[in-house]
Amino acid sequence: MTSRPTRFFALVPAAGIGERSGAGMPKQYVFIAGQPMLAHTVAALAAVPRITQTLVVLSPADDRFEAALPGCKAWVARAGGASRAETVLGGLAELRSRGATDGDWVLVHDAARCLLRPEWVDALIDACADDAVGGLLAQPVADTLKAGDAQGRVTATVDRRDKWAAQTPQMFRLGLVERALQAMGAAATDEASAVEALGLAPQLVRASMANFKVTWPEDFALAERLLTAASVPDPAR
Ligand SMILES: Nc1ccn([C@@H]2O[C@H](COP(=O)(O)OP(=O)(O)OP(=O)(O)O)[C@@H](O)[C@H]2O)c(=O)n1
Ligand SMILES: C[C@](O)(CO)[C@H](O)COP(=O)(O)O
Numbered sequence: 001m002t003s004r005p006t007r008f009f010a011l012v013p014a015a016g017i018g019e020r021s022g023a024g025m026p027k028q029y030v031f032i033a034g035q036p037m038l039a040h041t042v043a044a045l046a047a048v049p050r051i052t053q054t055l056v057v058l059s060p061a062d063d064r065f066e067a068a069l070p071g072c073k074a075w076v077a078r079a080g081g082a083s084r085a086e087t088v089l090g091g092l093a094e095l096r097s098r099g100a101t102d103g104d105w106v107l108v109h110d111a112a113r114c115l116l117r118p119e120w121v122d123a124l125i126d127a128c129a130d131d132a133v134g135g136l137l138a139q140p141v142a143d144t145l146k147a148g149d150a151q152g153r154v155t156a157t158v159d160r161r162d163k164w165a166a167q168t169p170q171m172f173r174l175g176l177v178e179r180a181l182q183a184m185g186a187a188a189t190d191e192a193s194a195v196e197a198l199g200l201a202p203q204l205v206r207a208s209m210a211n212f213k214v215t216w217p218e219d220f221a222l223a224e225r226l227l228t229a230a231s232v233p234d235p236a237r
Contacts, residue, residue, distance in 0.1 A: 007052045007104045008125060009095055010045040010169070013087040014038055014111035015059040015080020022217040028111040029064050032220060033227035036068045040114040040227060046073065047118040050125055051107070055098075057091035083186035085194070092178045102175030105129070108191050109169040112213045115226055116169075120207045124171055127205045134172035135203030136192045137211060138164040164204050166190055167211045172202075 018027030028038040038056070045054045054074040058065055062078060075098065079090030088108055095106065107124070109116065120137055128135040145158040170191040172180070180194035188194040192202045214223050 006129065007100070008050050008107060008171075009100055009104060009174075010048075010051050010054040010107045010109055011088060011091040011095065012038075012041060012045070012054060012056045012074075012109055012111050013080070013084050013091065014041075014056050015062070015087045016084065016112070018112075020215050021219070023220075026059075026062075026064070027214060027220075029068050030220060032114060032214075032223050033231065037114040037214060037223070038065075038111050039069050039072075041109065041111050041116060042069065042072060042074050044114075044116040044118055045107075045109065045121065048121045048125075050122070055091055055095055056111070057087050057094070085181050085184070085186050085188040088191065089178065089181050092174060092181075095174065100174055102173065104174045105134070105171055106174050106177060107169035107171045108177070110213055112215065113168055113211055114214060115210050115212065115223060117208075117211075120211060121169060123207070124169055124205050128171050128203055131203055133195065133200045133202050134170075134176070135205050136170040136190070137167040137207035138204045139167065139207060139209055139211075140164050166192060167207055167213075170202070176200075 014028045021027040023030050029036045042054060045051055056074050056076050057080050058078050059080040060078045077091060077094035079094050080087040081090055124137055141160045141163040145160045146154045147156040147158055149155050172191055172195055177191050180198050181188055184194040184197050195202055210226060
């Protein structure tokens with residue numbers, strides 16, 4: 001019997017409302033460097049040859065996608081839920097309905113991390129494709145870490161030596177990540193925490209601070225500067 005080649009699917013949860021961004025609209029549709037944020041995100045994933053297909057998971061009420069990303073080749077599912085974890089679970093079910101199976105890898109990547117670079121995705125795949133668990137892009141914490149109370153007063157300085165800031169993509173086999181998210185529910189703020197709750201240890205793969213999540217109003221201008229700089233041709237070439 002011949003075994004099927006390993007497949008890598010990207011799943012982009014894009015059903016959030018972007019409340020913290022203050023944009024007054026879902027932030028994934030805010031234009032940055034000439035395109036909606038979501039278009040940059042999908043383009044970065046499409047530039048990774050090992051990714052078989054990308055699935056974008058929208059809110060059932062989304063009426064912006066087709067006009068914002070005309071001609072987009074990604075699969076689309078209006079299967080988003082009230083939490084990011086529910087949206088990802090809806091996307092996993094959609095992947096199954098399109099033929100994906102337990103052993104396929106799924107790279108879950110936030111629509112809001114629009115500065116993703118294909119080489120970071122390749123580094124993640126290289127590090128995890130032979131791993132029994134999977135892993136995630138992350139960045140060692142470089143600042144001194146404080147715990148604070150509701151009044152904004154420091155309550156403790158936290159040892160940062162073993163702390164990493166989790167990013168996306170987060171890459172796990174479909175069967176494992178689905179079981180993990182079903183068990184943890186909406187409390188899972190990322191896929192890795194759900195997998196950890198099963199007693200497993202995902203691989204941390206260092207990426208870049210530039211792979212930040214556009215979250216606050218000021219993040220749009222920073223993303224604009226970085227994306228614009230990245231698209232300026234190198235005068236030396
Ligand atoms: N119910 C949800 C909530 C979030 N997301 C997605 O998960 C990613 C990370 O979430 P976050 O940055 O928190 O986005 P929002 O939930 O839109 O932002 P906010 O929490 O400020 O409302 C985003 O791409 C967002 O669209 C989703 O698909 N479904
Ligand atoms: C998945 C994530 O981006 C990893 O840092 C993060 O947990 C998403 O959190 P949010 O509160 O949904 O933005």
